[in-house]
Amino acid sequence: MKFTASRFAITVWLIFLLGCGAIISRSQFTADLSAFLPRSPTPAQQLLLEQIHDGLASRLILVGIAGADAPARARISKQLAQQLRQNNQFISVNNGEPVTAEQDHAYWFNHRYLLSATITPERFTVAGLHNAISDSIDLLASPAGLLVKAMLPHDPTGEMVQLLTQFSNSRPPALSDGAWASHDGSRALLLIQTHASGSNTDAQQLAMTQIEQAYQQAAGTHTATRLEMTGPGVFSVKSRNTIKAQVSLLSVISVGLIATLLLLVYRSPTALILGFLPVISGALAGIAAVSLGFGTVHGITLGFGTALIGEAVDYSIYLFVQSEHRQHELWIKRYWPTIQLGVLTSIAGFASLLFSGFPGLAQLGLYSIAGLITAAAVTRYVLPHLLPDNFHIHDVSAIGHKLSRLEQNAPKLRWPAAGILLLALIIVVQNHEHIWDDKISSLSPVSKADIALDTQLRADSGAPDVRYLVVISDTTQEAVLRASEQIAKVLQEQVELGGLGSFDSPSHYLPSVASQRARQASLPAAELLQANLANAVQGLPIQANRLTPFLADVASARNQPLLQASDLHDTSMAMAVDALLIHHGTDWRALLPLTALPNTEINAEHIRAALRSHALPNVSLVDMTQESNQLYSSYLHEAILLSLGGLVAVIALLFAVFRSPMRVLRILAPLAAAVITVTAGLVIFGHALTILHLIGLLLVVAIGSNYALFFERNADATAIAPRTLASMFFANLTTVAGFGLLAFSDVSILQAMGMTVAPGVILALIYSAIFARNTHAEN
């Protein structure tokens, strides 16, 4: 009968493992920012997401070439750019060389009568022509006159000057030896736009490799220069590599460390291997559950799983250490209820995370629940059947007795502990205003050095730092272009008032059909224009017959086909229009990025008021930085609420089991003390708490509850068994080893969790021992 039961349990277990394996083999793993983005975004957040995933800024790779001298850097820059321009992975490679200048100029010049906002019927009346030509002649007298002289017979009204004026607001980087260079002259600069979106990490990695190879070829092997790369895609690739490397390294070290620890305790390789079975089962179940629940598994979840090894291995430690002489039935009877309650409290704590709108947290919650249930169930129902007949571990009673003596003396520390706790409480209360870090950047896995380089290269290159966008949505391209033209007028006023440095608009490059038609209709017929021109030049030092090319150009512009997006092909503006004019399902959207004046901030409220006063529908100003911080801040608040919810669930569970407020309080008191002390410690060391610290604190409660329960349960008995103490001690060591390692990680999220949980669980154990009601001490 028993034989059948064990065979059944093992068979179910093996089938379960196979199932998990099958699911995992088909799972997708990611390491991009998706874990930190919302599941059900608002329209503004939706835009933020699209920009992060696919926007103009997301496809940008900023390249710096540092070292050697300026001519060498410029030479490498040009060769690198030349190679990359032949690669269709890259939409554009800009290093200041005038590669598209001719096409750009031709686009503006050939279509000036469709593009220029100054084209109105009045412009071609006698008075209009007179004024415009008079202005052009004045310009001839100026130093810039040299630049317009050749165009004057074709363009006496100065439409090209008008057009160029619109686009000369932004300052390109300085040129050095014919290639862009940083202001301080220390590096050559290139702005590269990839074809793939920034969220396509594989494609971004390929792009980076190709840039690197092209650089190697251009620079040669014996070069004093070095290549620097930055941008959202580069960040994704780098953080994926970091997370990947860290997770595998931490897993290996963590398993090695825990295995060494257990081998020292057990002195039995069989016990070691068997002890890891619940852990492996739990990890597989966790990954499979996340894969089923979310479709993709995030690298951070795996990193967290590494730490959970230290927690899941506890159950087998309890089984091996606590059961004497293979009396597993007795262990199940005496200890299993406590462990079961511990598992349940952990689950109650983590279950609240499942409701988080932050996919990263929800994944952690599901992973923990599935992992812990599986590890505990395997320990309880499968592991006892797998133990060989001659199974035994090293006798740990010596350690147990030592611990027992320590434990009996622990209550003497009550007053000092209470003092420390009070101090911690004061620190937390005093700093409660700025305990939390509500900026999303605090979660970024990107290193400070990389961010510094990014800031530097952006400042040098004037690359768009897309923070403020005016967003216009409508159902047709024509509608958003028309609205863009109206908004552009409002924004131009702001530029002239000095509230705005510059702005961009898709309508600059591709005016609406309505505007183009209106401009075309403003152009008078040849006879009329000729007559008007003859009168207009009266009193001006120019003869009308000098301007025959103008008459011909206007005549042909009257019948010119209207501009379409495809006409921009081969110009440098094609990319801009592509990024600023977005077709999304049935929706069209125009984006007008704003640039502040140097060393100033944009006054968003001011711009909003200006936009509102024109009462245009479907127009909004989006502050990307504020939007993403708000997003994170709302997550943080949500997570705090969920953690409190988890706490309430734990309390309710303990109440249901013990039905005694005092006992529940005694279990929770050491956990609360541990949480407060760790928080105070983090504050003292200058760490603002992020969402991951909060999860760490939740884990301290979940893991610590096991210890508190053991002390509480055994309080009824005459004395807590030395074996139980030893098992808790070992369980604590493995947990500290697992999470402690995370504290050394370069990935801030993992580090935050490690530095919270490792000290937290030690404190939970010590506080539990100190504040336990130990009847035997008074005996």
Added chain:
Amino acid sequence: MTLLKSRFALLSLTLLLCSSLSHAANWDIDQLMHNLSLSRSGHASFVEKKTIALLDQPIESSGELLYTAPDRLEKRTIKPKAENMLVDGDNLVIERGKQKYHLQLQDYPELAAFIDSIRGTLAGDRKALERTYQLSLEGSAASWTLQLVPNNARTQQVISRIRIAGVRDEVRSIDIAQTDGDSSHMQIEKLATP
């Protein structure tokens, strides 16, 4: 004997240097450049007359010039329309009414050739001038004319000759003859340094 000879040479050199202002024969480009390079800043008024084939009559503009060694030049046009042009190193900023254009001289070689001829002369930077032009000097220190003829095809396409006339270390006029036949004449008068 040799010593005596060289001493004599030194003495006569010193004498020559002292009297060079009145001796046209010993007047040379290096001397002019040296004298020009001594003035570190300058302030002058200008009247410029441009003759352009396209236009029936020359157009005239006037204003002020401000120069700070070695490469900052500001041209403040007051008539016929207020306009400010500032060249600093490779950066060119032109302000016209509400508009401000930022240009890089490297992008506009024609404009750069004009500006460098003036800046190079004011700075007394012979090396810089000779990168683009072949120099020749006429007249005396009291009244000299420096002629600049482009030495490369690219500049020759735009400029045929520049003549800069001056008195001692002051530039008095700049005449530019363009390849297309257009020309300009700028009369400069020194003002007190502000």
